[in-house]
Amino acid sequence: MNERELRELPRDESLRLLASVAMGRVVFTLQALPAIRPVNHILDGGDIIIRTHLGAAITSAADGDGTVVAYEADAIDPDDHLGWSVIVLGTARLVRDEAEVARYSAMLRPWVFGNMDHVIRIHPEVVTGFRLMAFSEPIGSSEH
């Protein structure tokens, strides 16, 4: 069993990793309970844009002044557990501008057709990323 280490990633690198994958999971509160839905995403101008068909749960929460959600994406190998995870805390707002909705809808392929879907913009406030790496020979480390 090889050891591995967890390295925190800077914000820029975290958002780049997030942008490099097509899907993630939006985390919100629904009727005072924790809720999570897998969705696909793009990044646009530093914001995370998602399109969800899974009911009105998040869209109703993201209406009005917006609501705080978490967004997570990862790429972790199921066998060796190496990879990365990025967690964003931000404000989610429903995209209402029709031109924006049309533009994002063209960029974000929905998963299921025929269901009502919505476009939501998440503005990242806190970005936390880490990478799980195989433990390498220490370079200038005094810990080992």
Place this chain on the structure above:
Amino acid sequence: MNERELRELPRDESLRLLASVAMGRVVFTLQALPAIRPVNHILDGGDIIIRTHLGAAITSAADGDGTVVAYEADAIDPDDHLGWSVIVLGTARLVRDEAEVARYSAMLRPWVFGNMDHVIRIHPEVVTGFRLMAFSEPIGSSEH
């Protein structure tokens, strides 16, 4: 672009799918904000057992009488978006019994060594699963 459809899965099949993968994401509330951490898991006696090293965030919440968390696992193809997702809502409690901790620790390989970690048991209350499938020729459907 092929159409696809979303099918809800029964509880038993959802838990079987969850047990078929090694990792998922635990969703909880931290300082009144939505939080999520990727973890690895096993199923034991119908409960989800996780071992987490990522700080005391969830363990402090799961202490005492337990706390409601969501747990999500999925296997969705990034290209065609086909696959499944299972979302469990349940009560999380810290495993304190030393024999149980030892047994689960042997079954659940931690991702990072040397960090303090805890074993948490999540008892599923609401289990929601769906599968995204390629849209097949309608059988007795009047929609197409």
